Amino acid sequence: MLGSDTHAFLTGLAGRAPTDEALWLEALTHGSTGAARDYQRLEFLGDRVLGMVIAEWLYALEDADEGRLSQRLNALVSRATCADVARAIGLGEHMRLGKQARDDGGKDSDNILGDVMEALIGASFVTHGFDATRDMIRRIWADAVGGKAGQAKHPKSALQEWAAGNRRRGPxxxxxxxSGPDHAARFTVAVEIKGVGEAEATGTSMREAETAAAEAFMKRFG
Structure with a gap:
């Protein structure tokens, strides 16, 4: 069952003691452990709950159009943001990883941290209900929502518009x-605009790498 440190961590996170320890343990468990159940089902649920809470929050907080709200929502529920929130609360120390995943740096992997963060949201929803889970999300996502996530135009959209504005073919x-194992994969992507040049960047997903490459291109040529 849960160790004392992890029990205290979850109590502080949710604002109350975990009532179904087996479920919370499942949320913290990566498939590399070989355990019968891992976090994937709870991650599926938590992803939807997170999206609902952030959408409701943004609707109440900002008098913006649908496009701007969607832009902010996508940034705030992204894997990168989930991983940043997970790091801020010290989640990595409490995740259950197999030896290979630990050796491959899984404790600081955006993929794993983001997935487990969503799984914990799912566990909170199942055991504590929507209202308590919304309170938890609003507390630990406060810095992200109060910051600039999603405020600026997405780098890929900005690059597309830059190309059009400069009468160039699209990127x-x-x-x-x-490279790397599936649970800690790294993707290097290049983006090119004919007649201008190209830039490369690496990320933990194709989407993240493409975004970083577009940003690198704009810094170099924009």
């Missing part, structure tokens, strides 16, 4: 390299 993305 072309290609995968340069995929």
């Amino acid at each position: 072309e993305y290609r995968l340069v390299e995929r």
Whole structure:
């Protein structure tokens, strides 16, 4: 069952003691452990709950149009933001990883941290209900919502518009390299605009790498 440190961590996170320890343990468990149940089902649920809470929050907070609200929502529920929130609360120390996943740096992997963060939201929803889970999300996402996540135009959209404004063909993305095991994969992507140049960047997903490449291109040529 849960160790004392993890029990205290979850109590502080949710604002109350975990009532179904087996479920919370499942939320913290990566498939590399070989356990019968891991976090994936709870992650599926938590992803939807997080999206609902953030959407409701933004609707009440901002008098913006649908496009701007969607832009902020996508940024605030992204894997990168979930991983940043997970790091801020010290989640990595409480995740259950197999030896290989630990050796591969899984404790600081955006993929795993983001997934487990969503799984904990799912566990909170199942055991404590929507209202308590909304309170938890609003507390630990406060810095992200109060910051600039999603405020600026997405780098890929900005690059697309830059190309059009400069009468160039649209950017072309290609995968340069995929490395690492599935649970800690790294993707290197290049983006090119014919007649201008190209830039490369690496991320933990194709989407993240493409975004970083577009940002790098704009810094170099924009």
